[in-house]
Amino acid sequence: MPRFISTLVFLMIRCFIVTSSSCQSDRNQDHRPRVSCVSQGLTAVPAGIDADTQVLVLTGNQFTSLSWSMYSGFSELLMEIYLDRNQIRSLHDSTFSELPRLEVINLSENKLPALPPRLLERVSSGGLKTFDLENNSVSLMPDGFFSSKPELPYVYLTHNPWLCSCAVGYLHSYLNDQEHNVYMHDGPNDIVPAADSVVCSGPPHLMTSVHQIQWILHSLIPEGTKMPNPLVFFQISNSLMFFQQTQRAGKCSGRRCTE
Secondary structure (H helix, E strand, O other): OOHHHHHHHHHHHHHHHHHHHHHHEEOOOOOEEEEEOOOOOOOOOOOOOOOOOOOEEEEOOOOOOHHHHHHHOOOOOOEEEEEEOOOEEEEEOOOOOOOOOOEEEOOOOOOOOOOOOOOOOOOOOOOOOOOOOOOOOOOOOOOOOOOOOOOOOOEEEEOEEEEOOHHHHHHHHHHOOOOEEEEEEEEEEEEEEEHHOOEEOOHHHHOOOOHHHHHHHHOOOOOOOOOOOHHHHHHHHHHHHHHHHHHHHHHEOEEEEEE
């Protein structure tokens, strides 16, 4: 029996070593305790990570979704979390809700098609500085998404297929108001201002910078004319585009069209 127990303990220790040995522990440039588990094929936060970790690097793994329970062991100290280059397709409003010291959320280069409307609102940290959504598949920004964290110093939104429909009004207003806080990555270590690089992917007649929608209005409307609300412009523009397409397809008379 003692021999069996000693063997079991040995195997448990061995499993722990295998789990944790693929992750590297050091300190970052700010001397914060860091654990890096890069390109390990992980689908969840591995066991055995020190609860005192302040920087958690999970770059290049196979995460597809995130929930609060993944970080419950770090709820008091975690300040930076890097989840870039994963396969994340879904988040929850509460994913980062119990991390009171969180400063950096890096979700770049994933496959997110949408954002939970209350994701940032539920972040309990009052010191959040970076929200990186660059290079995902998000097409619409939920209304009021940044309202709980209105002055985030570093926001990355480029390389997403933003749809410039009537629902783009909030994103347009945010970019106008927070232009000085919107950036994009320029190489591995540099960033550049990038409010004008947040580009509409459709509809085709509005494929331009979301930030420059107001410039389009100025170019289309006679000088001296009162500028309409951008949302009204989108409605008019879409209706005009539909009418032009209908004209190309056949002859129109009033509301009736024939080939």
